[in-house]
């Protein structure tokens with residue numbers, strides 16, 4: 484199983500790289516000091532620093548060190564925010580003329596679908612989008628295609644090993660969907676594994692999630708719940724089927 488959206492693959496690699504660098508420095512330092520400054524059995528250590536129990540060794544203050552380990556992580560956070568900006572902006576693009584345009588006008592004689600396209604950064608843009616509804620509930624998902632034609636959106640159920648009977652959402656490749664979401668009871672979060680995206684559904688509050696189904700999308704993928712919601716949370720699953 485892998486994330487099929489290149490924008491998140493790039494982010495993943497970059498964040499892992501920085502985690503390894505920061506982790507190596509932090510744990511390297513920790514282990515070095517743990518072993519380097521370990522006393523031997525029976526060894527009586529002279530109190531060279533005059534350390535008193537309960538008194539902070541103020542004479543060890545190092546202003547440059549304090550400033551360095553405040554400024555450097557801050558700069559890293561600023562950089563990672565900058566680096567994530569474009570993918571996040573695409574993820575949370577406006578429904579009014581963002582990268583996916585406006586809701587499709589099916590009466591428009593020039594309407595030919597979303598015709599979505601992925602650029603070299605992995606960001607998908609569309610001519611227009613279709614609206615669907617997703618409702619979370621303990622412990623299943625309900626999908627509503629609203630007025631959409633069955634070639635664009637269809638729902639059903641299927642029996643899956645481990646999960647039992649699960650709802651199926653069938654969407655068309657090359658089309659972009661805007662899911663308007665709600666929850667009946669507690670907070671849930673549909674996690675579209677192969678899109679690499681998830682968003683909370685909150686009782687009494689409408690949330691939204693873009694589902695740009697590119698031509699390269701896998702035919703079958705899982706939708707799981709990514710927000711702990713009670714006993715059957717782990718089997719609150721659904722299936723996303725994509726077709727041409």
Ligand SMILES: [Cu+2]
Nearest residue numbers: 671708712719
């Ligand atoms: Cu849930």
